[in-house]
Amino acid sequence: MKKKILWLASVPVPVLLAMLLLLPGSRSVAANNEPSGSNAEVTIDNFSFGPQTLTVPVGATVTWTNRDDIPHNVVSTDGVFKSKVKDTDEKFSYTFTKAGTYSYFCSVHPKMTGKVVVQ
Amino acid sequence: MTNKKQDLIAEKSQDLNNDGVDRRGFLKCMAWAGTGLVWTMSGGIPASRAFAKLHGKDDRKSGDFSFVQISDSHIGFNKPANPDVTSTLQLAIDKINAMQHKPDFIIHTGDLTQLSKPSEFDTLDQVLKGASPKQIYFVPGEHDMLADNGEEYLQRYGKGTKGTGWYSFDHKGVHFVGLINVANLKAGGMGSLGHEQLEWLEDDLKGRADSTPIVLFAHIPLWTIYPDWGWGTDDSEQALSYVRRFGSVTVLNGHIHQIMQKVEGRISFHTAVSTAFPQPTPGTAPSAGPMKVPADQLQRVLGITDVNYLISGRSLAIVDSALGDSGSASLGNGASARRVESIRGAR
Numbered sequence: 001m002k003k004k005i006l007w008l009a010s011v012p013v014p015v016l017l018a019m020l021l022l023l024p025g026s027r028s029v030a031a032n033n034e035p036s037g038s039n040a041e042v043t044i045d046n047f048s049f050g051p052q053t054l055t056v057p058v059g060a061t062v063t064w065t066n067r068d069d070i071p072h073n074v075v076s077t078d079g080v081f082k083s084k085v086k087d088t089d090e091k092f093s094y095t096f097t098k099a100g101t102y103s104y105f106c107s108v109h110p111k112m113t114g115k116v117v118v119q
Numbered sequence: 120m121t122n123k124k125q126d127l128i129a130e131k132s133q134d135l136n137n138d139g140v141d142r143r144g145f146l147k148c149m150a151w152a153g154t155g156l157v158w159t160m161s162g163g164i165p166a167s168r169a170f171a172k173l174h175g176k177d178d179r180k181s182g183d184f185s186f187v188q189i190s191d192s193h194i195g196f197n198k199p200a201n202p203d204v205t206s207t208l209q210l211a212i213d214k215i216n217a218m219q220h221k222p223d224f225i226i227h228t229g230d231l232t233q234l235s236k237p238s239e240f241d242t243l244d245q246v247l248k249g250a251s252p253k254q255i256y257f258v259p260g261e262h263d264m265l266a267d268n269g270e271e272y273l274q275r276y277g278k279g280t281k282g283t284g285w286y287s288f289d290h291k292g293v294h295f296v297g298l299i300n301v302a303n304l305k306a307g308g309m310g311s312l313g314h315e316q317l318e319w320l321e322d323d324l325k326g327r328a329d330s331t332p333i334v335l336f337a338h339i340p341l342w343t344i345y346p347d348w349g350w351g352t353d354d355s356e357q358a359l360s361y362v363r364r365f366g367s368v369t370v371l372n373g374h375i376h377q378i379m380q381k382v383e384g385r386i387s388f389h390t391a392v393s394t395a396f397p398q399p400t401p402g403t404a405p406s407a408g409p410m411k412v413p414a415d416q417l418q419r420v421l422g423i424t425d426v427n428y429l430i431s432g433r434s435l436a437i438v439d440s441a442l443g444d445s446g447s448a449s450l451g452n453g454a455s456a457r458r459v460e461s462i463r464g465a466r
Contacts, residue, residue: 110305110308
């Protein structure tokens, strides 16, 4: 977060205004997906990822929190990221630096699948 | 309802021999016997007679033996469904040690630990040290694969095994195969055996006489119980095709923390309850997670499985019993059924 603030401070005001207006992932995102930016969170509960599809801007950090009473993990199907196993209340975070669609699943309970769309 | 219908219903529900089995029940039993399986429900004399027959000294021949299946001890789990899984495992071991007929060995069908932690495996070993049967066979559950894809498990229990931990052994003429279906799981899939293991299995069974009783054991059920919850194995059909020629095949699984059974030709499938916590029956809860029951009922939904092999009839009998019950009464979500199955081998 600190990096982001410093970077914004060095940008001229008109450019900054233009950026804010054009910022992707604003509140007018499609109903299926959660608003991104500040809400880059996925909750793991009842053997499922919620929301199942999350859309975030490039550079966003997504945090998965396990609220289930069973351990789960977060594993990208393309080998991009892989968390250690997380017990109840433990978290895993990953920062998406490249645009794309990242499918993932819980390798302990493989029926649990999810997707992060980075754009 | 017509009079004829009422008469038929009345006739079917008559208990003709006063043995707790009415005509409809008797026909059901006979149908099962036709396919090689006899399943008696408790309450009446037939069940206890069969049970006594299994365990009477006079009936035991030299080739007869028994073993016990335990499953899903989840050492390390400490949530409300059971805050002390080590104690309930100890109760299971105490129960095994108190059995009148001594089992030759124990099979643990996986989820030994909750998080694959070394301390959890240590605690498990400590409890199992107190078991009378000194030989214990294991297969891992998905909870035992959490540290480096099962490295910790393999280091401790993988001696003599191949690949991700599969192996086979013979005991008094019965061929046992431990299969691993919790490794390299694919997104959206269920349990998986994989090509290498299937090739090994085919080779392992080659040349064995059809009359050899076979016991397969693996963590996740080798038949499809409930795909939505991952209760099944994607490539189990191939494995089952290798054993169909045998006269008596028993498949022992865990993972679902409740008893489910099925017969398919000469293959009998059985899943065991957990020694740690129960799980809901398919579709009755949002997910397959630990199910909380009133504290005084916990021991009634946990248990062990006693498997008896009788060489005279080449039959295998499976008896499930709950913890904290003397003898083998009452298992599973309040239902009071003592199940005794006799599976006939080839003659």
